[in-house]
Amino acid sequence: xxxxxxxxxxxxxxxxxxxxxxxxxxxxxxxxxxxxxxxxxxxxxxxxxxxxxxxxxxxxxxxxxxxxxxxxxxxxxxx
Numbered sequence: 455x456x457x458x459x460x461x462x463x464x465x466x467x468x469x470x471x472x473x474x475x476x477x478x479x480x481x482x483x484x485x486x487x488x489x490x491x492x493x494x495x496x497x498x499x500x501x502x503x504x505x506x507x508x509x510x511x512x513x514x515x516x517x518x519x520x521x522x523x524x525x526x527x528x529x530x531x532x533x
Contacts, residue, residue: 457493457501475530
Protein backbone atom coordinates (compact mmCIF):
# COMPACT_ATOMS: atom_id res chain seq x y z
CA UNK A 455 0.00 0.00 0.00
CA UNK A 456 1.29 3.48 -0.83
CA UNK A 457 1.71 6.26 1.69
CA UNK A 458 -1.15 8.12 0.02
CA UNK A 459 -3.47 5.12 0.35
CA UNK A 460 -2.61 4.66 4.02
CA UNK A 461 -3.02 8.36 4.64
CA UNK A 462 -6.47 8.49 3.06
CA UNK A 463 -7.58 5.58 5.25
CA UNK A 464 -6.20 7.30 8.35
CA UNK A 465 -7.81 10.63 7.48
CA UNK A 466 -11.21 9.01 6.92
CA UNK A 467 -10.92 7.25 10.28
CA UNK A 468 -10.09 10.54 12.01
CA UNK A 469 -12.95 12.41 10.31
CA UNK A 470 -15.43 9.67 11.19
CA UNK A 471 -14.38 9.72 14.85
CA UNK A 472 -14.40 13.52 15.13
CA UNK A 473 -17.62 14.00 13.21
CA UNK A 474 -16.16 16.89 11.22
CA UNK A 475 -13.95 17.21 8.19
CA UNK A 476 -10.74 18.56 9.68
CA UNK A 477 -7.49 17.10 10.93
CA UNK A 478 -3.90 17.98 11.75
CA UNK A 479 -0.74 16.37 10.41
CA UNK A 480 0.03 15.07 13.92
CA UNK A 481 -3.34 13.30 14.10
CA UNK A 482 -2.66 11.67 10.74
CA UNK A 483 0.88 10.60 11.68
CA UNK A 484 -0.31 9.20 15.01
CA UNK A 485 -3.12 7.28 13.33
CA UNK A 486 -0.85 5.88 10.63
CA UNK A 487 1.60 4.69 13.30
CA UNK A 488 -1.29 3.12 15.22
CA UNK A 489 -2.39 1.41 11.99
CA UNK A 490 1.14 -0.02 11.57
CA UNK A 491 2.60 2.16 8.83
CA UNK A 492 6.08 1.50 7.50
CA UNK A 493 6.55 5.13 6.42
CA UNK A 494 8.76 7.61 8.25
CA UNK A 495 7.51 10.80 9.85
CA UNK A 496 9.27 12.85 7.16
CA UNK A 497 7.57 10.90 4.38
CA UNK A 498 4.17 11.29 5.99
CA UNK A 499 4.68 15.04 6.50
CA UNK A 500 5.86 15.56 2.93
CA UNK A 501 2.94 13.64 1.48
CA UNK A 502 0.31 15.49 3.48
CA UNK A 503 1.63 19.04 3.27
CA UNK A 504 3.11 18.95 -0.21
CA UNK A 505 2.18 16.16 -2.63
CA UNK A 506 -1.44 15.71 -1.53
CA UNK A 507 -2.38 19.29 -0.63
CA UNK A 508 -4.17 21.48 -3.15
CA UNK A 509 -2.67 24.64 -1.63
CA UNK A 510 0.96 23.54 -1.71
CA UNK A 511 3.47 24.97 -4.18
CA UNK A 512 4.07 22.73 -7.17
CA UNK A 513 7.28 20.94 -6.15
CA UNK A 514 6.47 17.44 -7.43
CA UNK A 515 5.69 15.96 -10.82
CA UNK A 516 2.97 13.73 -9.40
CA UNK A 517 0.48 15.64 -7.25
CA UNK A 518 -2.99 14.99 -5.95
CA UNK A 519 -5.53 17.44 -4.59
CA UNK A 520 -6.80 15.23 -1.77
CA UNK A 521 -6.48 17.81 1.01
CA UNK A 522 -6.92 21.53 1.46
CA UNK A 523 -5.42 23.65 4.20
CA UNK A 524 -8.25 25.47 5.98
CA UNK A 525 -6.04 27.29 8.49
CA UNK A 526 -2.50 27.00 9.75
CA UNK A 527 -1.83 23.35 10.66
CA UNK A 528 -5.40 22.18 9.92
CA UNK A 529 -6.57 20.44 6.77
CA UNK A 530 -9.73 18.97 5.30
CA UNK A 531 -10.39 16.09 2.91
CA UNK A 532 -11.59 17.10 -0.55
CA UNK A 533 -12.58 13.65 -1.84
